[in-house]
Amino acid sequence: MMLRHGGLSLCGVLVITTLFVPLGYASTSFMLEPIISKPRHSRLFKSALRQENLSKQQSDLWTPLVNQGWKPCIASTSTSLSDSSGYIQVFLDGGLNQQRMGICDAVAVAKILNATLVIPYLEVNPVWKDASYFEDIFDVDHFMNVLKDDISIVRELPDEYTWSTREYYASAIRSTRVKNAPLHASANWYREHVSPVLESYGIAAISPFSHRLAFNNMPADIQRLRCKVNFEALTFVSHVRNLGDLLVNRLRFSDDAAGTEYLKQVVDTQGIKSAGKFVALHLRFDKDMAAHSACDFGGGKAEKKALARYRKAIWQGRVMNSRFTDEELRNQGRCPLTPEEIGLLLTALGFDNSTRLYLASHKVYGGEARISALRKLFPQIEDKKSLASAVERAQINGKASLSAAVDYYVSMHSDIFVSASPGNMHNAMVGHRTYLNLKTIRPNMALLGQLFMNKSMNWSDFQAAVVEGQRNRLGKIKIRKAKQSIYTYPVPDCVCQQD
Structure with missing residues (x-):
């Protein structure tokens, strides 16, 4: 900006x-x-x-x-991306600013799991009643370009996973949905509980996903990545x-x-x-x-x-x-x-x-x-x-x-x-x-x-x-x-x- x-x-x-x-x-x-x-x-x-x-x-x-006496310091520490472990979907509650923080955490979780992030889904807030999508608010091309060296991001799921929708998870209990992520979960929690879902199905949908990643005891590169998303990658539409x-x-x-x-x-x-x-x-x-x-x-x-x-x-x-x-x-x-x-x-x-x-x-x-x-x-x-x-x-x-x-x-x-x-x-x-x-x-x-x-x-x-x-x-x-x-x-x- x-x-x-x-x-x-x-x-x-x-x-x-x-x-x-x-x-x-x-x-x-x-x-x-x-x-x-x-x-x-x-x-x-x-x-x-x-x-x-x-x-x-x-x-x-x-x-x-x-x-x-300080300056922004968020340069990517990654040299190359390894093969993805699967697709991560997140469904974000709240208003604009709460969703913004959720997007940053979603990128960090994808990095922790070496997964491909699907552009986050923004839930309709019952107070604001706004059905806007991510691309209605944020510049998707800029978002993906800034983070291209950090994680893999896709706009939509490939054909074999198009069944994984908000409606699909709302209608019944699904084995690909992770709904027990605690508030401020550790990086290890995601490795222990979400990685097995990715290994079994190639996709994991985390919902709810609001304040679901801890701020303490995080690797320095994950912390800097969160700031990179917040302060550099998230730019509003023209x-x-x-x-x-x-x-x-x-x-x-x-x-x-x-x-x-x-x-x-x-x-x-x-x-x-x-x-x-x-x-x-x-x-x-x-x-x-x-x-x-x-x-x-x-x-x-x-x-x-x-x-x-x-x-x-x-x-x-x-x-x-x-x-x-x-x-x-x-x-x-x-x-x-x-x-x-x-x-x-x-x-x-x-x-x-x-x-x-x-x-x-x-x-x-x-x-x-x-x-x-x-x-x-x-x-x-x-x-x-x-x-x-x-x-x-x-x-x-x-x-x-x-x-x-x-x-x-x-x-x-x-x-x-x-x-x-x-x-x-x-x-x-x-x-x-x-x-x-x-x-x-x-x-x-x-x-x-x-x-x-x-x-x-x-x-x-x-x-x-x-x-x-x-x-x-x-x-x-x-x-x-x-x-x-x-x-x-x-x-x-x-x-x-x-x-």
Whole structure:
């Protein structure tokens, strides 16, 4: 993926993508409860509206990360491919980013077993309801070409195995299906349990296949291969890249009436328009997340009851967080930031109301009423619909995975990325941007939870605490710890020290 970050001027734009539900209501048949639009942290909110940030503070925000002494290191260690032991099929659950990690693991498993990988099958997610195939999202030719020296890959099974389909495995118990792969299985587990299937039948279909390969005790070449897949082989199809480039260009070089003041900021001393900088904000605040978190988001008794009913209906009430009080959850940093809270965080860090926001998420729980406080702090909010016409968006309409792919692409081309709460998009973006040494703001969730519970705190103290608490969370390298994901923490497995 080619990124263009050079020659940018100081002024800022912030990116966040989202779809909105109807004004003031949650988007589920389980609840149509009105959501209050009054700021929950009114004391801080009123102060934030009056902030005028110093140019020095903004300058520090937009300064790219310094060289941290490492470089990507994923060169193939294979000299040649030996005869294949058979065909590996995988069926991947989840949304785009979970499937992306599954694809990387599938390549690694094929390498471990010296098998031929069939282009992975993407299951239809019950939430996103997107039936896109691998080739609808990712550039298959690029994928196969980048990995041609590492493993054997085929688009489709040969004629003698065409019976091995999703429908075939759904209809009965099959001896070629491996369905007992444990979470984070070792390389030896695959050798002991999948290799015999390949030897007997020439094919093995692994389903489910999500988080099925361990991160610890893996050979160095397997770890580097996983990163090679994630950061080099997985490139989006051309129309996703083209739409992403269109959005990035319009964010950096806005020429509409609403962007007049912004354009004044990006004209240099010679009168030549230069590119504006922007931040991608993943505003992860959908109804599933809100219900599963079991946190109190200020919607009163009606909202609490509605979320409890939803938890009961979807998870039969078996949600670990529901055992704790809201105060306990916030002290532990387990409550996602609301749109208002992420707005207060950004303001405290130095972003101001001239910063343009591009919202990157699924539907916001509570719709416009929930997001109104963020809009007041950052009035120049953009999204795909505001930046591109219906005709320009035609190829991704109704395709949740392709929409998410555009968000991913735009986020990777941003100067700064921020996520309102941990999740698959957050994890994928933190890892990818770490690999390329790009600035990422990782909110200190435990600190922010405690700060937002303090209703008497003034703005000056809040801002000082935020700046101090985020000091080492703006892109500083974190070394991967035991059991942590290589896709979120690619250092040191996928990098080398610079000479």
